């Protein structure tokens with residue numbers, strides 16, 4: 001890799017929650033950015049903006065040829081008849097990998113899901129596994145992060161809980177005793193940056209998890225500390241029924257599977273490679289970083 005200030009990094013899904021935070025982090029480091037999104041977005045003065053939904057070579061290749069790394073942040077955890085997992089998570093990743101190879105970009109960083117493996121049975125996880133395989137077999141230097149819930153300003157879980165608070169009731173599916181391992185989005189941006197510049201992250205699949213496992217019950221309780229909204233554990237069968245009958249339900253079918261799946265990751269390994277301590281979820285929730 002050239003000197004940090006001479007690096008140019010492309011980021012797909014530039015409008016998304018993680019991408020916005022990563023772009024902000026890298027911009028503050030003085031890194032030249034190329035943001036790619038399917039619709040218009042607010043770019044930094046120094047950032048090249050590329051709008052593309054088809055990822056056609058002729059529109060992107062000449063710009064991408066100048067990049068040292070690409071951070072692929074397009075993905076979806078809820079599908080519909082318009083956009084299913086195969087088309088968003090697998091096919092777009094395949095296109096992006098091909099573009100990286102043609103543009104001779106050396107490094108790709110991808111966010112997969114915590115719990116993904118070759119033995120996955122959940123459609124979302126299977127699509128992420130297939131996307132991982134596209135990246136691994138590409139021959140590019142890769143870092144794949146299998147992520148738990150990423151928390152910070154504008155994260156999907158916070159948005160969901162805030163929507164429920166507005167309605168006056170927070171629903172916890174089932175017992176709520178299953179655990180999550182939230183990670184702060186600034187720490188995610190920092191570790192992605194490390195993955196781009198450090199050989200220690202070369203060709204690795206790593207869990208992207210915070211320092212603590214916490215039951216969903218406890219997480220929601222801490223989250224709800226200020227609003228004191230009523231919290232109710234609702235029978236899983238009922239929540240699942242709503243998820244299947246209402247595309248606008250608080251929790252989608254796959255959200256429920258991921259929650260109940262109780263997936264945990266290896267924080268120690270991540271911390272040792274990254275060389276810094278990650279924020280604890282309580283500190284993040286109590287600071288102004290989540291709203």
Ligand SMILES: NC(=O)c1ccc[n+]([C@@H]2O[C@H](COP(=O)([O-])OP(=O)(O)OC[C@H]3O[C@@H](n4cnc5c(N)ncnc54)[C@H](OP(=O)(O)O)[C@@H]3O)[C@@H](O)[C@H]2O)c1
Pocket residue numbers: 012013014015016017018019037038039053072073074075076077083087088092111112113114147148149150151155156
């Ligand atoms: N947030 C988490 O807790 C978490 C946990 C595990 C894994 N991840 C993974 O991390 C990545 C970033 O997540 P995020 O939280 O930032 O999600 P997000 O806010 O929903 O951003 C996802 C991005 O993907 C883009 N996208 C979705 N469908 C697309 C399509 N058909 N064509 C082109 N672009 C499309 C979205 O574009 P628009 O803005 O135009 O819709 C958006 O920019 C995803 O791969 C996600 O699966 C996130």
